[in-house]
Amino acid sequence: TQSTRPQRILGAVQQNATRGDPRSVVRAIDQYCRNQEWAMNVGDEKGCILDSVVSEVNPATVLELGTYCGYSTVRIASLLPPHAKLITLEFNPEFAVIARQVIAWAGLEDKIQLVEGASGDLIPKMKEQFGVETFDLVFLDHWKDRYLPDTKLMEECGLLRKGSVLLADNVICPGTPEYLEFVRSSPRYESQYFKSHLEYTKVEDGLEKSVFLG
Numbered sequence: 001t002q003s004t005r006p007q008r009i010l011g012a013v014q015q016n017a018t019r020g021d022p023r024s025v026v027r028a029i030d031q032y033c034r035n036q037e038w039a040m041n042v043g044d045e046k047g048c049i050l051d052s053v054v055s056e057v058n059p060a061t062v063l064e065l066g067t068y069c070g071y072s073t074v075r076i077a078s079l080l081p082p083h084a085k086l087i088t089l090e091f092n093p094e095f096a097v098i099a100r101q102v103i104a105w106a107g108l109e110d111k112i113q114l115v116e117g118a119s120g121d122l123i124p125k126m127k128e129q130f131g132v133e134t135f136d137l138v139f140l141d142h143w144k145d146r147y148l149p150d151t152k153l154m155e156e157c158g159l160l161r162k163g164s165v166l167l168a169d170n171v172i173c174p175g176t177p178e179y180l181e182f183v184r185s186s187p188r189y190e191s192q193y194f195k196s197h198l199e200y201t202k203v204e205d206g207l208e209k210s211v212f213l214g
């Protein structure tokens, strides 16, 4: 029977990456997606911008919206301090099955909690179910029309504190116009655009970093 793209990405990790070495997992996925078949990972170019923001924030608590195969999950978690925690939400069970195995191969199960479900349903449960106070960093990489409603929901649920950083992928391609308009015009956010390219292509894309001012 036919394999799926996420299954082939997992295969590339198991064949080419070293167990317990997160950066080799990231490298194996990038090499596969650049040379064999495109996939919607944040990728190596935008990944370097992601790395610099994670290192600057040095977060104790991270929320990722949209796990896919776990590429950015592993990339972020590999840079976290010892007791830091990353919660990643994925709606698609097929993606979640693969991501769990990629995370395990990287040896990062202790830092990462993958939760299956719709972000709109899970965000209001963060405090009670996962013992979270606020998030130091949020990486938005799920359905592009959910960026704005979920950001408003995080505010309403008290999950953002003065200084919380939102980093959003794909603000140009596929694009998140309503979200971009909101964070750039709201007096409660200080936003900055990092121009880059759509993963593994020459098409323009970028990341928007927005600091919540409380």
Ligand SMILES: O=C(NCCNC(=O)c1cc(-c2ccc(F)cc2)cc(O)c1O)c1cc(O)ncn1
Pocket: 040, 041, 042, 066, 068, 090, 091, 092, 141, 142, 143, 144, 169, 170, 173, 174, 198, 199
């Ligand atoms: O598609 C689900 N999530 C991925 C969200 N991410 C994207 O859609 C995404 C898309 C692109 C992209 C860009 C250009 C192009 F021509 C095609 C796709 C790039 C990216 O970097 C993304 O992040 C999904 C499914 C499902 O059934 N349930 C829950 N979520």
Ligand SMILES: [Mg+2]
Pocket: 040, 041, 042, 141, 169, 170
């Ligand atoms: Mg993306």
